[in-house]
Amino acid sequence: MSNRETYMGVIVAMLIATTIGSFSVFVVGTVAKLIMNDLGLSYSVMGASISVQRVASTLSAPYIGYMIDCIGPFRVLTVAAVFSILSLFITPLSKELWAFLLTRIMAGAVFPAYWPSCTKIASLSIPKNRLGLAIAIFESGSIVGVVLTYILIPYTESWGQPFIVLATVSLLLLPIMVLLLPKNVGDGYRYCRRGRSAVDVAIKHGGLLRNTILVFFAFLLALQPWAFYTSWLSTFLVEKLRVELEDIWIPMTIFLLIGMVFGMLSSAVSDRMGGLKGRKTVLVSTLAITSISLLMLAIVEQSVYTWTFLAISIISHRAFLPLAWTIISDTTPEAFTGTVSGVNALAGQIAMMIAPVIIAYTREVLGTFDSSVALLSLFTAASIPLYLQLKPIKVNTCYQ
Numbered sequence: 001m002s003n004r005e006t007y008m009g010v011i012v013a014m015l016i017a018t019t020i021g022s023f024s025v026f027v028v029g030t031v032a033k034l035i036m037n038d039l040g041l042s043y044s045v046m047g048a049s050i051s052v053q054r055v056a057s058t059l060s061a062p063y064i065g066y067m068i069d070c071i072g073p074f075r076v077l078t079v080a081a082v083f084s085i086l087s088l089f090i091t092p093l094s095k096e097l098w099a100f101l102l103t104r105i106m107a108g109a110v111f112p113a114y115w116p117s118c119t120k121i122a123s124l125s126i127p128k129n130r131l132g133l134a135i136a137i138f139e140s141g142s143i144v145g146v147v148l149t150y151i152l153i154p155y156t157e158s159w160g161q162p163f164i165v166l167a168t169v170s171l172l173l174l175p176i177m178v179l180l181l182p183k184n185v186g187d188g189y190r191y192c193r194r195g196r197s198a199v200d201v202a203i204k205h206g207g208l209l210r211n212t213i214l215v216f217f218a219f220l221l222a223l224q225p226w227a228f229y230t231s232w233l234s235t236f237l238v239e240k241l242r243v244e245l246e247d248i249w250i251p252m253t254i255f256l257l258i259g260m261v262f263g264m265l266s267s268a269v270s271d272r273m274g275g276l277k278g279r280k281t282v283l284v285s286t287l288a289i290t291s292i293s294l295l296m297l298a299i300v301e302q303s304v305y306t307w308t309f310l311a312i313s314i315i316s317h318r319a320f321l322p323l324a325w326t327i328i329s330d331t332t333p334e335a336f337t338g339t340v341s342g343v344n345a346l347a348g349q350i351a352m353m354i355a356p357v358i359i360a361y362t363r364e365v366l367g368t369f370d371s372s373v374a375l376l377s378l379f380t381a382a383s384i385p386l387y388l389q390l391k392p393i394k395v396n397t398c399y400q
Contacts, residue, residue, distance in 0.1 A: 065342010
């Protein structure tokens with residue numbers, strides 16, 4: 001088998017993995033209105049219900065990142081996929097709020113395994129000059145997951161149906177993922193524990209610790225828009241544009257698919273530009289466009305402008321997201337990509353946890369989503385100077 005075929009097999013496996021992970025958590029936001037009606041939930045309670053899976057993710061993310069570096073990404077990713085599929089199957093059985101929350105906790109607890117595991121696999125098995133594009137492709141699993149949840153809307157008679165369909169699709173994809181994933185990636189890069197543990201090295205190496213803190217806060221701020229898109233966006237559109245839920249799935253699918261393409265293009269461009277400077281240039285540009293378009297989305301009232309700025313914000317943010325993972329590989333030693341990616345995932349889970357609650361509370365108090373969207377714009381802009389401060393770090397993890 002040629003190197004190109006090997007790379008493509010790994011990329012396809014990672015794309016399947018992130019798609020399964022996306023199914024397990026994003027479908028809740030898409031059918032939130034239906035769940036609220038069926039279970040009799042208020043906006044604030046539904047916002048907390050969406051966030052509870054992120055609470056579980058927040059608690060598990062640091063441990064998962066450490067386990068990726070210790071036992072290898074293949075084992076971590078396989079276990080995560082099995083639990084995600086199980087959570088999808090049992091969620092429709094929930095007839096009470098407490099049972100529904102338990103299934104969301106199960107899905108959330110394993111969700112942080114997907115992107116850090118794939119980042120680790122990519123950093124060790126994909127050539128540097130193709131790394132950005134490879135990460136953009138597997139990162140697109142989040143798009144595939146959300147798009148399929150929207151496509152199912154016209155055929156949904158109850159909120160449980162999408163869960164069953166997506167669980168079945170995931171179960172069919174799981175064997176393909178397992179067969180294509182490189183099972184021994186990272187075995188030769190595990191921590192060398194002679195005298196001091198690698199975690200101690202990371203903590204005591206000022207540059208690596210500084211970068212890890214920057215990555216955490218930068219992603220925490222920059223992921224706020226995606227938390228909005230995958231939680232309250234459908235409800236926002238229904239209320240602001242006075243449309244039915246069935247009317248939004250086509251434009252949303254188009255915007256997300258275009259965003260997926262732009263994510264691959266932005267990563268390919270950053271690969272072509274070469275170096276960390278090129279990566280930062282593309283990353284900062286996409287974040288700036290996202291921030292401006294979100295602010296305009298909160299201000300405008302006419303339908304055509306709402307759709308226009310929404311499309312721009314989604315596409316530009318999707319163009320940014322793969323770079324947030326790629327820049328970790330650009331600045332972090334291979335032995336620590338799992339751990340730092342786990343910290344990045346932790347920041348993402350916190351963002352996805354707090355944003356739905358803030359948005360729901362603001363909507364309930366002010367009667368509009370516009371103030372929350374403007375706040376998301378400010379968060380996105382604030383992440384830019386943090387990303388600009390990242391520097392490449394080299395650490396020797398082996399001690400005699």
